[in-house]
Amino acid sequence: MRSFDYIVVGAGTAGCVLATRLSEDADASVLLLEAGTAFPPPLARDPLAWPALAGTEVDWRYTTVPQSGADRQQLPYPQGRVLGGSGEINGLTHVRGDPASYDAWDEAGAIGWTYESMLPFFMRSETTLGGDPAYRGQAGPVPVDPPATTDPLWEAFFTAAVEAGHHPNADSNGPNAEGTSWSEVTVRDGVRRGAAEAYLAPVAQRPNLTVLADAAAVRLVVDHGACRGVAYRVDGHTGVTYADREVLLAAGTIGSPRLLMLSGIGPGDHLREVGLPVVADLPGVGGNLQDHPRSQVAYAASRPVGDGTLARRPHVLARSGDGPPDLQLGFVAEPIHPRWMPGDEPGFSVVFALMSPDSRGTVRLRDPDPFEPPLIDPAFLTDDGDVARMVAGLRAAREVGDAPALADLRAGEEYPGAAVTSTAVLAQYVRDTATSSFDPVGTCRMGIDGAAVVDPTLRVHGIAGLRVADASVMPSIVSGNVNAPTLAIAERAASLIG
Template identity: 40%
Template structure:
């Protein structure tokens, strides 16, 4: 492998995804500050990163998706799962379902109470507003001039509103704005789209900043380790093609490589559980047992019903998809703008809770998951996908070897026994919604789990066999002041200097929401912390 020239800048950011793109944009606003952004993937300026439904084309494409496989999960009978992760500028925001929800007050106040001043709801709300241009809502809970456009679903299926009305009849409060004063309730979704186009962080942030002379975006650059002088981070070693290069940081190195990637890179750099690193022959710079631990993700089954009314399943054929693509090309609406789900109900698993702690996604398509593939049913169908917002289960990420090219060991524990009673209640609530008028009038039959699954024991068996990760991993570099914490409340890695982690991995606990909005907020807030520290 050849050695190429060294890059030098004030800040080196590893990962141009949801948090990293926002961070690069904000730090490079100051023309006196230079920023190098290293991204292992390539350009976002491609057709399928523009068409909202196009992200599905990258779902199992190793060129645009890290596509790792997790180890067997003992909490779900040894099930192995495919874990997609964006490998492109914009990261997972370039391939995700574009569902834009924040989480609720209790979620973030829990972060603050866990030893993270400045991360409570009142602290983070200004950053949610700062990042957003809301095209549907105004007032004190929404922004009007932020980089990310947040829109109503462009062309919702009629059953999306039917689901909302059925949920209300089943006792879920109506709540038109799920990102407003209160999260609990049901409504059609808010999505990160603009004029029928996916508004990933690559489009929202990097497309605006890529001509700045002080921002150097390097694609195809896979970071292999952080470079240190003593206990101070001074740069990043990375591979680009056959060349091994370095990016030196005059001020700081910042890891924004995801809950999997940032933990992996810290361990490759000698920061992590001492025994694990020694077993792999990696020199230990700092024994930090929390690195890679505390892995969390939402999970739940795809509950599916056959419907009388046509759904996306009826359009999943070459002729209909070609028509939909032509419609999108002409008017930027229709099927090609479909997000991951079209309506959401945020609900309480127990009535005495202050805030909702679970969510139910509604999507007008039924399918069977088969590893990294999806088998779309041939008949009209819809799915409800329940999950608990703050599950108890904790897994971890470890290295498979000392070779940076090797995929990490992802060891989830997604279905803790203590969560099962709440999950059973969610299954019953989903069925209650689908049995409410007017949804009941559209249902032909319950496909999954099906009427044969009725007792608590049968539902538990179904949950363990059919629940899947929802691709919201967090927590592996958790923020806090306890011995298991990896970073402090200013995102600085404990025990070393000049190194921060800024992405979903720092979240101490999951929020009751899809995590893309949360990750972007982390990038925005961390940018202000870094700027403030530089001014001292």
């Protein structure tokens, strides 16, 4: 059986970065394994078509377990199953979040992982047409800019946010993320440019890089405390390939802990419960799951809104209290009904999301079958403080939606309804309407304590030759969408390894 210097498991955002950077060394052979297809549907190229990709063949089609903090609802949990991973089916938004989000990692035991230490890797990953070159990359693979086209609707939303007290911010990916900014997207010439297109496609012909799609990793080969390789299923057959240097897990916040547990690396009690031998009792594997819960205030409009063009759109990063920014506001040119069901009537919505939830969930195995979906429990709104801050987010969204700039468009508040002002009723509305922002992180937490899964060099505690390098290593979720920090984590991982 052929061996490689490096095996990268998962060709999502992080995996594409790792495979590209590690194969820059012509003397190092790299295998990139991906369970999904190498050929995304044409819709994936269209920046406006991404909502139609959930539930298709390029989505794992996961759902959560019933959410005790959200009226026992089972929520959709899309994750990309294609070269490029979730970066091929997401909303293309490139937002780093507030620098304090990253400094919190170092404080939590991910020693040396601060905003200052991450900044070179943010810059290495991107190319922007503007911005301060002390903070913004000028020659990276991923193009990130606001669309050049403007639209009166989105301009009105920007003005409304400023009228509600959220100051203009010329670049939320610069030194300060707070305020009202134009969202940057991973688009160039009207076409999606995620990690698969930006990193992997230009180097796919390197002789030392092998990309194997439709190949689902089913188990890590671990011998005497060291990871030697990966077993995978392709065309109904199981193969094994070996790593002469390292195996790198980049299967994402759901896939990485799942593969660790299938390989006997995880919470010992859980592994024994599902009938798996315990290779390494690491209690933190699959724990610490975090995501951004979101809801919305929906308005009826006096006329149809939105023209379906790719135009620059605003977002807001704000504070619910005296701490760091923890609320994100966004805008949709549809009235969103509970739970995230677009209405047919003319309208718009102000979406609010909690960016630093205290609720913590889990990923667990259903049984030892590697082809059974895992049990995903984000534990949305199980912390009462999260509900209180979501109510603060709802009130902030209302202030924007009720601003003068939207007066000629606004025909009335549909959900929760302008007459609903009681904190208790608003809290119930939040529970009735909460959905995922599809930003899961944290299930292979980086740190030095007993609950950490990887150390600050991303090596799995107690297992030689194995690292994790994707969004799952974040000790805590950032106050922005997670694709940008995932790119930077993978860039930093490659620099640690190579």
